[in-house]
Each structure stands twice: as C-alpha cells, then as structure tokens.
Amino acid sequence: MSFLDLKNVTKIYPNGTKAVHETSLSIDEGEFMVFVGPSGCGKSTLLRMVAGLEDITEGDINLDGKLMNEVDPSERDVAMVFQNYALYPHMNVYNNLAYGLKNRGIDKETIEQKVNDAAKLLQISDYLQRKPSMLSGGQRQRVAMGRAIVRNPKIFLFDEPLSNLDAKLRIQMRLEIKKLQQKVGVTSIFVTHDQVEAMTLADRLAVINNGIIEQLGTPIEIYDNPKSLFVAGFIGSPQMNFLDGNLKNKTLSAEGFEIKDVNTEHEGEVTLGIRPEHLVQSENGLINLKVDLVEQLGSDNLVYGQLKNIKDFCYRCPGNQTIEKGSNLSLNIENKKYYIFDKSTGKRVN
Amino acid sequence: MKIKPLQIIAHIILIIGVLLMVVPIWISFASSSHDSVTILTEGMKFHIGDQLARNYNEVLNEKGGWSEEVTAAKMFINSFIMALGIATLKVVISAMSAYALVYYRFKLAVPIFWLIFITLLVPLEVRIFPSYKIVSDLGLTNSYTGLILPLVASATATFFFRQFYKTIPDELLESAKLDGANAWSFFIDFLVPLSKTMIAAMFIFMFVYGYSQYLWPLIMTTAEEYWTVVMGMKIIYTESYEGVALPRTAERFAYIILSMIPPVLVVVFLQKWFIKGLIQTEK
Ligand SMILES: Nc1ncnc2c1ncn2[C@@H]1O[C@H](COP(=O)(O)OP(=O)(O)O)[C@@H](O)[C@H]1O
Numbered sequence: 352m353s354f355l356d357l358k359n360v361t362k363i364y365p366n367g368t369k370a371v372h373e374t375s376l377s378i379d380e381g382e383f384m385v386f387v388g389p390s391g392c393g394k395s396t397l398l399r400m401v402a403g404l405e406d407i408t409e410g411d412i413n414l415d416g417k418l419m420n421e422v423d424p425s426e427r428d429v430a431m432v433f434q435n436y437a438l439y440p441h442m443n444v445y446n447n448l449a450y451g452l453k454n455r456g457i458d459k460e461t462i463e464q465k466v467n468d469a470a471k472l473l474q475i476s477d478y479l480q481r482k483p484s485m486l487s488g489g490q491r492q493r494v495a496m497g498r499a500i501v502r503n504p505k506i507f508l509f510d511e512p513l514s515n516l517d518a519k520l521r522i523q524m525r526l527e528i529k530k531l532q533q534k535v536g537v538t539s540i541f542v543t544h545d546q547v548e549a550m551t552l553a554d555r556l557a558v559i560n561n562g563i564i565e566q567l568g569t570p571i572e573i574y575d576n577p578k579s580l581f582v583a584g585f586i587g588s589p590q591m592n593f594l595d596g597n598l599k600n601k602t603l604s605a606e607g608f609e610i611k612d613v614n615t616e617h618e619g620e621v622t623l624g625i626r627p628e629h630l631v632q633s634e635n636g637l638i639n640l641k642v643d644l645v646e647q648l649g650s651d652n653l654v655y656g657q658l659k660n661i662k663d664f665c666y667r668c669p670g671n672q673t674i675e676k677g678s679n680l681s682l683n684i685e686n687k688k689y690y691i692f693d694k695s696t697g698k699r700v701n
Numbered sequence: 702m703k704i705k706p707l708q709i710i711a712h713i714i715l716i717i718g719v720l721l722m723v724v725p726i727w728i729s730f731a732s733s734s735h736d737s738v739t740i741l742t743e744g745m746k747f748h749i750g751d752q753l754a755r756n757y758n759e760v761l762n763e764k765g766g767w768s769e770e771v772t773a774a775k776m777f778i779n780s781f782i783m784a785l786g787i788a789t790l791k792v793v794i795s796a797m798s799a800y801a802l803v804y805y806r807f808k809l810a811v812p813i814f815w816l817i818f819i820t821l822l823v824p825l826e827v828r829i830f831p832s833y834k835i836v837s838d839l840g841l842t843n844s845y846t847g848l849i850l851p852l853v854a855s856a857t858a859t860f861f862f863r864q865f866y867k868t869i870p871d872e873l874l875e876s877a878k879l880d881g882a883n884a885w886s887f888f889i890d891f892l893v894p895l896s897k898t899m900i901a902a903m904f905i906f907m908f909v910y911g912y913s914q915y916l917w918p919l920i921m922t923t924a925e926e927y928w929t930v931v932m933g934m935k936i937i938y939t940e941s942y943e944g945v946a947l948p949r950t951a952e953r954f955a956y957i958i959l960s961m962i963p964p965v966l967v968v969v970f971l972q973k974w975f976i977k978g979l980i981q982t983e984k
C-alpha cells in the first residue's frame with residue numbers, strides 16, 4: 352500500500368450533488384500530485400475529503416497505513432493552504448505559525464525554534480510581529496505556507512493557493528512552492544484549474560472531469576498521450592485544434608484532406624486533434640490555412656486562420672518567421688503527431 | 702486653516718446635541734449642592750451651592766427604609782452586582798448559544814433560533830407572574846440569584862452574535878481544525894477575540910439594562926438588604942418623611958448623580974475596546 356491511498360472514493364453532497372465518482376488513486380511518499388480540471392469538477396471536494404473536512408460517502412482513504420475515514424481533521428496530521436489563505440486575523444504572524452504547535456502541546460522553546468526556522472525558510476522573519484491585515488498578498492501566501500510547513504505534517508494540501516495573486520507573483524510563487532516542496536520533501540496534493548500551473552508543478556497529474564479522474568500520469572505522458580478528447584483539449588496551450596472526420600479502412604478523411612495508413616482499426620465518425628506546435632510549413636502540405644490573425648509573443652507566433660469551414664485553426668511557429676495576414680500557408684503534421692478520438696465516447700482510438 | 706460654513710453648521714448641531722445631553726445632568730449636579738428649601742422655593746440651580754458635602758454624605762450614609770437599616774451605598778452595591786451578573790451571564794450565554802446555533806449544524810438549529818427570537822415578544826414584564834412563581838418555588842426570593850437568573854437569557858444578544866459568527870468565513874474554522882483546535886478552543890481562541898468589540902458593546906447595553914430594572918426587583922425583594930437603586934429612588938426619601946417634613950429634593954438629586962456612576966464607569970472602562978474595534982477592522 353502506498354503512502355496515501357484512495358479506494359473507490361465517492362462523494363454525494365446532502366443536496367444530491369454527486370461531486371466525486373468512485374475515484375481510486377495512490378500517491379507515494381514525497382510525491383507532488385496535482386489535481387487539475389475545470390471549475391466544479393470536484394477537485395476541491397476530493398482534496399477536502401483527504402483533509403477530513405468533508406465526510407466520505409463511500410470508499411476508503413488510507414494515509415500512512417491508517418484508515419482515515421472516521422478520523423477527525425485535527426487528528427490527521429495534514430496541513431492545508433486555502434485559496435484565501437484563511438490566516439487568523441487576530442493573531443500576529445508568529446502566533447499564526449505557532450498556533451498548531453501549541454495545540455499539540457509542544458514546549459515554548461521548541462515552538463520558537465520551529466517558527467523561526469520556518470520563517471527564515473520563507474523569508475518572513477521580518478514580519479513575525481505583524482497582523483495578517485498588514486501584509487501584502489505575496490507575504491500572506493508565505494505565511495499560509497509557513498503555517499503548513501512549521502507543523503511538519505504528513506501531507507500538504509493546496510487548494511488553488513495562487514489564484515488570488517497577480518500574474519507575475521503567481522509565476523514566482525509557483526516556482527518557490529516547487530523548490531520548497533523539493534527541499535522539505537513532504538508529500539503534496541495541489542489543486543488548480545490552471546493547466547500551466549499543473550504541468551509545471553506536478554510530479555504526477557490527475558486530470559479530473561465531472562468527478563472522474565480522466566487520466567493520471569506525468570505531465571509529459573499526459574501531454575504526449577492524452578487518452579480522451581477532454582484531456583487533449585484541457586492540457587496544452589494554445590489548445591489543440593479539433594476537426595471532424597471519418598475513419599474507414601485506415602483512412603481518415605477530414606475537411607479538405609485525407610490521412611492514410613492510420614494506426615487503428617476503428618471506423619466511423621471521429622474527431623481529429625492536432626496541436627498547434629505539431630504543425631510545420633512545407634510545400635504541398637496536407638492543410639491549407641488562410642491566415643486571419645497573427646499573435647506575436649516574441650519567442651513564438653500564434654497564427655490563427657481558416658481551414659475550409661473551420662475558424663480559428665491555430666498554428667504555432669518560431670517568432671523569427673514573418674507571416675502576413677491574409678496569406679495562405681501550406682502545413683504538414685510533424686511525425687504523425689495527431690490524435691484521433693471516437694466522436695461519441697471521446698475516447699482515443701489511435 | 703479655513704473653516705467651511707458646512708463645518709460650522711455641523712459643529713453647531715453637535716454642540717446642541719451635547720448640550721441636550723449634558724445640561725440636565727449639570728442641573729441635577731448643581732441642584733444637589735444646595736439646601737432642599739432653596740430648591741423648593743427658588744427652583745433648580747445652575748451654580749454650585751455650599752451643601753455639596755453634607756448632601757452626599759447624608760445620601761451615602763443615612764439609613765432608610767422601614768427598618769432604618771438600608772443605605773444608599775448598599776443599594777448601589779446591590780444594583781451593581783445585579784447588573785454585573787445579568788450583563789456577564791447574558792453575554793456568555795448568548796455567545797455560546799449563538800456558537801451552537803451557527804456551528805453545530807443540527808436540523809433544528811433554525812427553528813430553535815426563531816423560538817429564541819420570539820421570546821423578544823415576551824419580556825419579563827409580561828411573564829412576571831410565572832417568573833415570580835418559579836423563582837419563589839425555588840426559594841430564590843431575596844437573593845442575588847433570584848434577581849439575576851430570570852433576566853439572563855437574551856434573544857437580542859443571541860441574534861447579534863449569530864449574525865456576527867455567520868460573517869466569519871468557513872475556512873477559518875477549517876484551518877483551525879487542521880491546526881488541531883477542538884470545539885472549545887475554537888470558541889476561546891477565535892470567536893471570543895474576534896468578537897471582543899461586540900462583547901464590549903453587548904456588555905454595556907446589558908449592564909445598563911440590568912441596572913435600570915425596576916419592576917422585577919420590586920416584586921422579588923421583601924428584605925430591604927436586596928433593594929436596588931431604582932427602587933430606592935422611589936422609596937427611600939419619601940416614607941420616613943411622609944406628610945411631616947418637606948420633600949428632600951436636594952438629596953434626591955445627589956442620589957441621582959451617584960446612581961449614574963456605576964454605568965458610567967462601565968462605559969468608560971469598556972470604551973477603549975469598543976472604539977478600538979470600531980476604528981481598526983481586523984477582518
Ligand atoms: N457544500 C456543498 N453542497 C453541495 N454541493 C456542493 C458543495 N460543495 C461543492 N458542491 C458541488 O460539488 C461539485 C464539485 O465542487 P468542487 O469540488 O468545489 O469543485 P472544484 O473545486 O473542482 O471547482 C460542484 O458541482 C459543486 O457545485
């Protein structure tokens with residue numbers, strides 16, 4: 352049994368909402384797991400069940416070899432960083448960090464030692480006497496992290512902790528969280544709806560949709576090998592292009608072009624997915640794109656254009672290429688990097 | 702600095718307000734320093750007279766009542782104890798029942814809250830006979846417990862505490878739980894400090910409420926050693942001189958001034974918290 356084990360966990364709220372469906376998942380000690388999915392998909396619910404803040408309707412949660420279902424959150428030895436930080440407004444930073452230790456009956460000197468160590472690690476030593484209301488967003492974030500670290504819990508839980516920060520700070524804190532987790536080595540679960548955050552932080556990633564884990568794997572596995580239409584569309588930025596098509600005799604016919612020798616026996620209505628970064632310009636290419644708009648990001652250009660009846664088809668090329676609005680591009684798919692999904696089930700078929 | 706006309710008007714209004722509050726008190730105080738005869742013949746006074754020490758000494762130390770045993774000082778103490786008991790218990794009980802209503806999500810919480818709220822419609826004066834019956838069956842007449850107990854439940858304070866607790870974000874409770882707080886420590890370490898301005902305000906209101914009780918102590922107490930200030934105001938300077946001497950108006954004024962001191966002290970003492978809470982929001 353691994354460090355954290357979820358077995359067929361289901362959550363039905365009292366009002367009948369089924370937020371999590373029979374989810375099973377194992378997380379190893381020291382691993383950084385990210386739950387990613389659109390808003391309302393049940394990732395917070397799953398996290399809160401691990402914390403003990405929500406009852407488990409069905410299934411088992413084991414942490415470090417002990418069944419957690421009936422264990423009170425205060426007894427679980429988990430720490431959580433909330434989206435709005437939930438700092439204690441009437442306590443100064445020192446006491447915010449010390450409170451959990453005091454409740455565990457640790458003696459004063461040890462507490463002081465631990466708080467000071469954590470404060471140093473997070474560079475908040477100068478603010479220890481301040482109230483949370485006198486701190487900036489980034490500093491509050493650090494205090495919230497400090498409160499989790501100082502207790503040296505079995506597992507860290509993060510519920511979208513970066514979403515209240517501005518873009519620049521978010522990227523900086525993302526990096527710091529990753530570094531900190533590697534340094535401290537505590538098993539962590541991080542919940543986010545932002546796929547870039549998920550890709551950059553995760554050792555392993557669980558893509559969740561409608562209360563179900565659609566796919567579990569390392570960020571690169573999921574990027575390279577999405578198992579469903581949903582995962583393919585959710586992971587990767589800019590989003591994967593989707594085209595309607597038809598499969599017959601290993602030949603896929605889409606709008607205006609055909610792909611032969613497809614590695615699947617599947618037949619019928621399908622959706623073809625192509626990532627913008629997997630396209631290359633070549634003479635007599637498969638795809639003919641009429642350019643409507645070019646977004647220049649410096650390092651890359653995002654080219655949006657029309658492909659027969661499909662609007663906003665995206666092609667990504669290096670930033671040093673000049674592409675004129677209104678021009679026609681001839682594109683090929685690199686190394687057969689295309690994805691075919693069954694149209695009705697959304698499952699990958701190639 | 703230039704003073705704008707609007708400011709002048711605002712100040713005039715404020716000064717009028719202050720005068721309306723202060724002048725009657727000053728008249729009472731000035732009048733309490735004269736001879737009763739002077740006041741009866743010449744009306745109330747604006748300036749300090751020469752009988753100040755004598756009048757106050759008399760009020761504080763003279764023994765009154767039928768038994769000639771109760772002093773005004775004793776009545777102040779009684780009222781103070783009663784008001785303190787009522788205010789303290791009201792605040793404690795209301796804060797705790799609001800805690801139960803908000804944080805223990807049992808099904809009956811809402812009906813129970815409304816039941817408590819409905820008791821606003823039945824103040825003590827309405828239920829005075831049943832209350833008296835119960836207190837006297839318990840053998841609590843002529844005791845501080847009897848004076849205090851029937852008045853300690855407060856729908857108003859419960860309501861205010863409930864509304865306040867509801868504004869405290871759930872994450873605070875959750876993160877306290879994960880930090881190992883139990884139900885009791887969450888109340889003591891979080892709700893009490895977070896609501897301390899509220900507690901101070903409630904305490905002041907409830908203290909004044911308890912201090913100014915009239916009907917209940919009047920019915921409750923037969924022994925004069927439990928008389929309270931407001932009762933004394935009516936009783937103490939009439940009986941012994943009925944029809945015989947002049948009304949002791951000056952002493953009454955002195956008595957009124959003295960009777961204001963305990964609530965004023967409470968306000969002054971708690972004001973620090975109260976104001977601090979108003980100017981620095983901590984949420
Ligand atoms: N306390 C609750 N009572 C009823 N339904 C809830 C409650 N909390 C969340 N839900 C529902 O459960 C689903 C999953 O919610 P949540 O786990 O918060 O999603 P996420 O964190 O992925 O955005 C949503 O449909 C949401 O409306």
Ligand SMILES: [Mg+2]
Binds near residue numbers: 394395396511
């Ligand atoms: Mg959420």
